[in-house]
Amino acid sequence: MDHLPIFCQLRQRDCLLVGGGDVAERKARLLLDAGANVTVNALDFTPQFQVWADSQMLTLVQGEFIPSLLDNCWLAIAATDDETVNQQVSEAAEARRIFCNVVDAPRQASFIMPSIIDRSPLMVAVSSGGTSPVLARLLREKLESILPLHLGxxxxxxxHLRARVKQQFATVGERRRFWEKLFVNDRLAQSLANDDRQAVADTTEQLLTEPLEHRGEVVLVGAGPGDAGLLTLKGLQQIQQADVVVYDRLVSDDIMNLVRRDADRVFVGKRSGYHCVPQEEINQILLREAQKGRRVVRLKGGDPFIFWPRGGRAGDALRGGHPLLRCAWHYRRLRLLRLFGDPLDPPRFRAGRPPGHWPPENRRRAGLGEPGGGEANPGVLHGSEPGAGDPPRSLSLTAWLKICPRHRPRTAPL
Structure with missing residues (x-):
């Protein structure tokens, strides 16, 4: 992450804008909208600046830039068409430890301005780090079309409801469940959009008095080959709603970054043939957390139906022994095929298994004993039993690379 996204409270705080052209005018609008005390320094100003000054919305200082203009400022923006002046502003701000944005020169700037979707008080900022402003703008326009105007x-x-909700619901989990119900309630959203206060009050009272579901939930989500873009939409939703995420070493950092910051993360570190935590103990972790009424996601590398054949029996045990628990499966079959185009129909899947006469040690070390081996994908491996001097582990090289986030296809004789 090259930049830390933050939202600044600038109301009644002094800010300096250097520049008086059209670009500076756009920056001034943002600062004024944020409630800042704006001083604008330039040789010449557009007519709009004079209108603002006449209305006492900002202060104009006509003339060359001088560093003392930065005294007592919280933030500065250099928006002239003179690179030398912009550099002077940047250096003077740096010397005073004042954050400074330099238009069209992100390397000289200590902060950058994102594209903004304003649904105040809800704000969405989109930035490309200054590398592609057009891309950020296009993404902002797409999000603008998706996000309803009544979100604010x-x-x-x-x-307004926070104090009452905090008083009525004792735990963080209960409060989160209530807010989730409220925010997805179409009737409430429509009533707010129509300014129907009675309907808003009635719907809110109904939501507050309805009993919350305290049932625990266990969800198995297949993480695929590590590319977060290949997660199913349902799987992504489950990950982001989880109270606890139980994951293994095949789950990429990109996918783990999608987990809520306040969710508990339990690493069970499984890989083919070597388990940091035995499967039965993993099942007990899932049960124990779900019995507390928590949403538990077992995030597993690969596809749960290919890479965890015993998962179905675990799900049956959860449902049978604990009727209040639910076990759901969310996966996208054969994610690897989207990356490499390899067919994996049942006949080929079976053909890819090692022959029955292979020694068990070769099957285990190659990770090909069962589809549940973890890193190996039998459907893409073919060949005969290795010779006495051949390392069995090399058989799983191609599939191992395919399951990693930095996958590289390799072909080698078996």
Missing amino acids: QLARYAG
Whole structure:
């Protein structure tokens, strides 16, 4: 992460804008919208600046830039068409430890301005780190079309309810479940959009008085080959709603970054033939957390139906022994095929298994004993039993590389 995304409270705080052209005018609008005390320094100004000055919305200082203009400022923006002046502003701000944005020169800037989707108080900022402003703008436009205009009203209304919700629901989990119910309630959203206060009050009262579901939930999510873009939509939703995520070493950092910050993470570190935590103990972890009424996601590398054949029996045990627990499966079959184009129909899947006369040690070390081996994908491996001097582990090289986030296809004789 090259930049830390933050939101600055600038209300009634002094900010300096150097530049008086069209670009500077756009920056001034943002600062004024944020409630900042804006001083604008330039040789010449667009007519709009004079309108703002006449309305006492900002202060104009006509003339050359001088570093003393930065005294007592919290933030500065250099938006002139003169690179030398912009550099002077940047260096003077750096010397005073004042964050400074330099238009069209992100390397000189100590902060950058994102594309903004304003649903105040809900704000969404989109940035390419200054590398591709057009891409950020296109993404912002796409998000603008998706996010309803009434989201701001919904966010403000939720702010009014926070004290009551905190008083009524004792635990963080209960409060989160309530907010999730409220934010997905179409009737409430429509009532807010229509300014129907009675309907808003009735719907809210109904949501507050309805009993919350305390049932635990266990969900198995297949993480695929490590590419977060190949997660199913349902799987992504489950990951982001989880109270506890139990994961293994095949789950990539990109996917783990999608987990909520406040969710508990339990590493069980499994790989083919070597288990840091035995499967039965993993099952007990899932049960123990779900019995507390928590949402538990078992995040497993690969596809759960290919790489965890005993998962179905674990799900049956959860449902049978604990009727209040649910076990769901969310996966996208054969993710590897989307990356490499390898067919994996049942006949080929079976043909890819090692012959029955292979010694058990070769089967285990190669990771090919069962599809549940973890790193190996039998459907893409073919050949005969290795000779006495051949390392059996080399058989799983191709599949091992295919399951890693930095996959590289390799072909080698078996």
